[in-house]
Amino acid sequence: MDIKDIIQSMKDEGHSPKRVHFNLKIKYGSVSEEALALIKEVFGLSDNELNSHLGWAPLNKDKAKAKHSLLICRSCHKENQDYLDALCALINIKSGTTSDDGILYFEITGCMGLCALGPNAVLDQKIYNKINDNPSFTLKLNSILEERKQI
Numbered sequence: 001m002d003i004k005d006i007i008q009s010m011k012d013e014g015h016s017p018k019r020v021h022f023n024l025k026i027k028y029g030s031v032s033e034e035a036l037a038l039i040k041e042v043f044g045l046s047d048n049e050l051n052s053h054l055g056w057a058p059l060n061k062d063k064a065k066a067k068h069s070l071l072i073c074r075s076c077h078k079e080n081q082d083y084l085d086a087l088c089a090l091i092n093i094k095s096g097t098t099s100d101d102g103i104l105y106f107e108i109t110g111c112m113g114l115c116a117l118g119p120n121a122v123l124d125q126k127i128y129n130k131i132n133d134n135p136s137f138t139l140k141l142n143s144i145l146e147e148r149k150q151i
Ligand code: FES
Pocket: 073, 074, 075, 076, 077, 110, 111, 112, 113, 114, 115, 116, 118, 119, 120
């Protein structure tokens, strides 16, 4: 099944363009320009319509070439900005960039469509819910931050 078939099948299942984009990002770590063009084609969208659908994901270039990638939903933190600020300070990478050591790509996104389970993040293509109280997320993130210190 090629990428166009995958997009078509997600559309047929009733997924929105935003959800299709999110699913591709989870599956492949990034969404290529080719995949974006195919989302537009399959859904019959103009550039502006696609951008409007993907409002949370303006950084969807092929940037996730780092060893690890971390996406955090900003919208989940409307009520708890302090937690997001502390996390950003800990990570210490500008959103939409990869650390100089090539270890971690970091991006703050808009809503991922999983609000009831938030605050949400996607770390190495795996979705983590309630990251402010999720030992698995904390353990995995700490191991990556430790890895960065070893360089
Ligand atoms: S507000 Fe974060 S997933 Fe919807």
